[in-house]
Amino acid sequence: MLTAKGLATRGRIVAAAADEIRERGIGVVTLDDVGRRSKTGKSQLFHYFPDGKEQLLLAVAEREAERVIEDQEPQLTELKSWAAWDEWRDVLVAKYRRQGVNCPLGVLITEIGRHTPAAQAVTAKLLTQWQHRVQTGIEDMQASGDIRADVDPAHAAAALMAAIQGGVAILMSSGSSEHLEHALDLCLDYLRIRPS
């Protein structure tokens, strides 16, 4: 167990590593760079990350995954009206347009090894948390009568996750947010529709 001070130091190291990697690229950042930026000595670095760079990269990946959610707040946890859903949709599109081809989490997952259990745990946790918030939004809208009762909230939330994931992947390859926008719009239209 880390003390509050220990947690703060660890957080400072992770934040410094995340910033270094975002600014200079994962290929060139060393533990010395991270130590310099976080004003932490080598022995302190190894106190918090005894397994070295690999362990630090995993902590940075976990932090970047949290930021994916944070970047969508407060909208993501307040999906209680159509105006809120539309705002969330616009926040998402703007976030990924700004990000372009550089996905801070993606480079870390690639570096750690996409198929390693550690990397998969990070992406699985992010997916679960994200999807759960969307599902809660759908449930809230059903409770207020804004979404029809026959929509399965878990299935629709899973579909939205796939749509976002695919839209972002295409944006990262094509440079255009077109697919992401059409995918989000189709899902939101689906939730809005009142069948006869």
Place this chain on the structure above:
Amino acid sequence: MLTAKGLATRGRIVAAAADEIRERGIGVVTLDDVGRRSKTGKSQLFHYFPDGKEQLLLAVAEREAERVIEDQEPQLTELKSWAAWDEWRDVLVAKYRRQGVNCPLGVLITEIGRHTPAAQAVTAKLLTQWQHRVQTGIEDMQASGDIRADVDPAHAAAALMAAIQGGVAILMSSGSSEHLEHALDLCLDYLRIRPS
């Protein structure tokens, strides 16, 4: 311009390379392996691929991209009834479940370099062809009155591409086809719905 015989030889080399890579992995396959399997001498290999392995890998990527479409035929070009759409949906899910975490096109694109113009041209062409076939299917269903007229065929086809791409990406990371299935089902439900 290649003669018919030249085209056949080139095709045999590409097919041999594709099979070698699928079976043994891109990291270990050499030009000698491809020559042996296709019964082609080194001088012939370099006649068709003067720039060597890199040029051959690009040709294999183009071939694998064609196979992505072929794997969905004849369903993909015959989306003229709801039964046909459901069949296509099942063919897609079965294909990607079978494929699991091993995407033959993906490993080539990664090897060539995801952000190189050559790799992006291959994936862009695949996306365009695939999306165009889906769009034609939606237009056919609108012509027969099976899909409501206010659906934009191009936008809905783009959304389907994002949904598939994202569903497959999650399948490759999680091992489950759940997201792919829910995403396809939501899009098909959306196309089917008759608003009041």
